[in-house]
Amino acid sequence: MSASPPRVLPPLFVVALLTSCSSALAQAGPGNTTEATLSELSVAADMQTASPVAGPGFGGATGGAGGAEAFGALSAPALTSSSGVITGKVLNDRPITRPGEVLEAVPGLIVTQHSGEGKANQYFLRGFNLDHGSDIAITIDGMPANMRTHAHGQGYADINFLIPELVGAVEFHKGPYFARDGDFASAGSVRIDTIDAVPRNLALTSIGSFGYKRALTIASAPLGEGTLLTAGEAQVYDGPWVVPDAIRKLNGVARYSQGTALDGFSLTGMAYSNRWTATNQIPQRAISEGLIGRFGTLDPTDGGEASRLSLSGRWSRSDEGGVTRASAYVIRSNLNLFNNFTYFLNDPVNGDQFRQLDRRTVAGGEIARVFKGELFGLSMENEIGVQTRFDDIHVGLFNTRSRVSLSTVRDDRVQEGSAALYFENRLRWTDWLRTSVGVRADAYDATVRSDNPLNSGKARDGIVSPKLGVVFGPWIETELFVNYGEGFHSNDARGATITVDPGNPLFPLDRVPLLVRSVGSEVGIRNRSIAGLESTVTLFQLDFDSENLFIGDAGTTEPSRPSRRTGIEWTNHYAVTPWLALDGDLTVTHARFADRDPAGSRIPAAPTAIAAAGFTLGESLGWFGTMRLRYFGPRPLIEDNSVRSKPTTLVNGRIGYNFENGVTVQLDILNLLNVKASQIDYFYESRLRGEPAGGVADTHLHPVEPMAVRLTVAGRF
Template sequence: MPPVNVTAQRARQERRVAPQTVPAPTSAPEATEDANQAPVASASEKNVSGEEVNARPFSRPAEALEVVPGLIITQHSGDGKANQYFLRGFNLDHGTDLAINVDGMPVNMRTHGHGQGYADLNFLIPELIGSVNIRKGPYFADEGDFSSVGAVHIGLIDTIQKSMALVTVGSFGYRRALGITSAKVGDGNLLVAGEANTYSGPWDTPDNLRKLNAVVRYTEGTAANGFSLTGMAYSNHWNSTDQIPLRAIASGQVGLYGALDPTDGGRSDRFSVSGRWAQTDKDGSSKVNFYAIKSSLDLYNNFTFFLDNPDQGDQFHQRDDRVLAGVNASHTFNTMVAGLPMQTEIGFQSRYDDIKVALSNTYQRQFLSGTRNDKVKEGSVGLFIQNTVHWTNWMRTTLGYRGDFYNTNVNSLLTPANSGNANASIGSPKFSLVVGPFAKTEFFFNAGEGFHSNDARGVTIKESPSDGSPVDASPFLVKTRGAEVGVRTRIIPGLDSSLSLFVLDSASEILFVGDAGDTEPSRPSRRYGFEWSNHYKPVSWLQIDGDLAMTHARFRGDNSAQAAAYAELAGYPAVQIGNAPGNYIPGAPNMIASAGIRLGEKTGWFGALRYRYFGPRPLTEDGAFRSPGTGLLNGQVGYRFDNGWRIQLDAYNLTDSKSDQITYAYGSLLKTDALFAQCHPVQVAPPAVCQTGVMDRVLHPVEPFAVRLTVAGQF
């Protein structure tokens, strides 16, 4: 994405006494009360079953996580790339400050070629989701890097009752085939799944997406007493239609679904092995999980068109190739102190990344020149302790502390001056208070500190890779502070309702911009707001949910550097607009809302209707550019037969909205712009003007009305 300033207890142990077994995904969604009623430590914490996740109509794997109240997941280019995430007034880019884990494996990639915290969920097969644990805020001692705004832990199923096969065909060349089977092997269960997916999309330049997924999983025992071993393989390649300036659409230079650089696209591969072991008795519990991941990404984008290279364009290639591994272990002691029940958990978390990361200029995917080429070794160790005391049967407190240590070695192959070693440590206290239940109502207070790491290349940088000028280095670890007060009630039968008020401060920082290979400053920021979440099931065949999140987000302090830059653009209003200093945070949504209704039993007719609203956002610090709000309505209808077969029709964008899927505002240059002739071939405009380009709203539209037909069967 274009440079936008963003700031950066795992899932609770399953309490079931059997493996995570679900009906084949052709069965009806089951009641979710068991998941929703698991003990939580904050009003915004939530547990969702895999059945509830898969009962919603969604068009991309990552959109399954829109079960998180207040979370918007969208895309600004091809469907093989990591999605964009928005939560609690944050434009989280591709994952910064939202920690995502699958089967104990971190999805967020640090020191990544496209952006810090890059979280690509395209390897996820939604039908394999067994549970989703949702946490928000820096209040949990067992949550580390990238978790300041939230953490999502996705658990996988261990087995299915019957083998299943699924075929989906849909608009714009959508094709998907999925098979899942499981069998008893020795004392455990072996689960095997495979997926193939193709998609062209509505774009003038087809995406030609080709995706393959495979999962093999062996489990014995339960999540509390047992172990699992899981292998995953994923490969994907695609073309992409990136965001385009509004002026190019208005002039007819390109259509709404057109591309200014039809050679953009990418390829991604991921292979992983993960395992877990757990043992529980009356005195406590122990948990260990490990993972090893090999991933690679080649990404070609052109966001500014002819701003930097008037002849061959501004396409660039981002390469990320890495191997990472980690081990997490914890033990919980159950004790009685002065007659008070107490649980004390101590834990150790480690991760090591061996990374090859590069940025180069390209023309139609052909190499022109290198900007950065680095070999990075980055390791971290985290230690935590948290103590929960049950003072009465209606009040408990949790006091925790976390310490993290990071070390990196950067070998800059093109600019040796930017090589170096760096290390940093940070401490994060945590506190939670839960009072209740009184009349099926609980009250919560949470406070704590968290952090996120910055790109290691920005930590050791000394000079700009483009012109050799001195550059300020980024802090390695950036602190956040937050607090939350909330209430959760089930006083009305069938209704689970929660309300939370929150505040989150992010420290001043300097961010490494992966798209440029350079750093840029960011000021301190504060966000505060509320979230209201409701889930209502009055009868077995009807479920209704509705969520509303409102946030006020602003930078704090003055931006003298931006004021000076604004002054240099005087006399060129098309360039100067949007570059004035201000306190708006670009891309920060002030309102996110969703509502849905689901009908159906285990057999017979079923249906669902979902609406989600992505509110307007300031796109520049001065608020001169704003995005429109975007509302999308999706639906689903189908029939489940007694023999386990199912036929289902999903419909997306039922109103055929032409609104923006995602919007930015920044400077770019087209050959049709009047400014182009003032900058090339002879520059008559000031250098700052030609370097900034024409400011404009830059958008990627929502995909038009589409349908997908699914036929699935059990065997």
């Protein structure tokens, strides 16, 4: 493999923009500002998402569409131009097809699916096909969603257990610039925190197209000196598929809490179970030749079962010197996944279906302290934290036919542990200059016990990641952000101990490093000179020593070549009136492998352009509505760019009415224009019956569901 791309600090375009913007802003001079102190900023960024909101954000029922209540968190002072906090109400004002789509409120993030609705989503951000979570770190109530050394792909992040109405807020960071963010956070990180209480209990029921039915209850009540919150959800859904998804999902949450996010604690239990039949991506030639329709399948027995149990707790205490926080969790998850992506390529008799087994217990926690103080009379904060995690994993890959096991490809027990120490200093030098300097050190240790002793072994690795941020301004309601940071993602521990191909023990394989470094830099400008409007432009660059790519015939991600991405983001949020809000964002990315290879330099499935826009209107009573447009741009599907996907543009809408008695009625229309497009596309070899033994290279797609309606009636009591 060629050497990694050169590290640039900062890249040339950053220097150019920094020079020009600094000159222009310096001429304008500093202006008055209501910006919070650095200490207030840190506490808000770290603790705000744990605070209860006024209630579950359902439709337009929890307040007006615009104003500071809806978008104020996005306007909070930040250490980068590409970070922010989104309230749960903003998320729940948007019509969604699946729970993971609430994350599309993060500007530039696409959440989609290539299989049944019980499987983890596909994520796209900043020119990355993040597969099921390989370079976007997702946590829910302090618990990691990303699973390392996972059966279906490194970083697999299944958030189907999330109940959107319980989301209090979402804190997002893009790029490896935050010392608290570690594994899988190179492209970005998303922290989801759920509410502690609701002012009025909620019961709702939804029915819709293609057999969609959902029931939800949320209730909270005083208990002793604290509050007990409970929630239960049940959902069934068939979808438009010839072979119905037949989803049967159950979800439950119970939380006891006392105090506040700064001085209090909570203890939360979650339980989730789901089973489904999947229609996976299908080859375009099978549709063109009339073998199946767009919603047909070539293996009607694909699907899976998933379950998750968790217990988590958080504790925090504030004093004159700062804030101390601690959290801990234990998770037990199970996944049985049956897929057939290549049909009869590897086994012309039984077919290529395989079972991926992942059973694990995950335990970990974090303890951190934010120290407030001064340095030579300057306002300063220091944050120091320790994070730990341990995964006890049973992971296996088996050849199957109609979900009946035929043979074992590999069967492994893995124990993987990690520990991290991070430190960050945040210092306000003047009214118009503040800095953040941080460093993070991670250590990993993994033991693999494989059914083939040649692939057993131990792997250890460590990495140190420096971070740097500078914020200039505000001048004339404008701030300039400059950031540099190094991050990493972990590889599957089995790849760090492997010596021979599990399917062919006579074929040797090279080991991969356990940790892979990333290097990022960005510069951004944020302006609020127009009342109610926040507009941000960010230029970014991210280099990887090794790219993670999806492998179709195995259903996993594997390390590949070094890469570089450069791009620009433009985001806008406009609270026009207390009852009308507009927003829009655009991301354009240039993604390339950084080494030379005759195969080509394009990164398969890396999106060039992503855009979104919409409006939300309404107040706490009466009519409300929203309309959302989402553009998922074309992507190269092969390294030489000879095959490309088509863009996908979707429009979703909602209209509803809030009655004075606490009843809400709303109608969601998904894929309002009824477009025929793809959720996702891949290009690889597969073989149908009667085709050549070597298979046929073809585009494989998962179609967008046709227009669907969902009617919801909710009551508060």
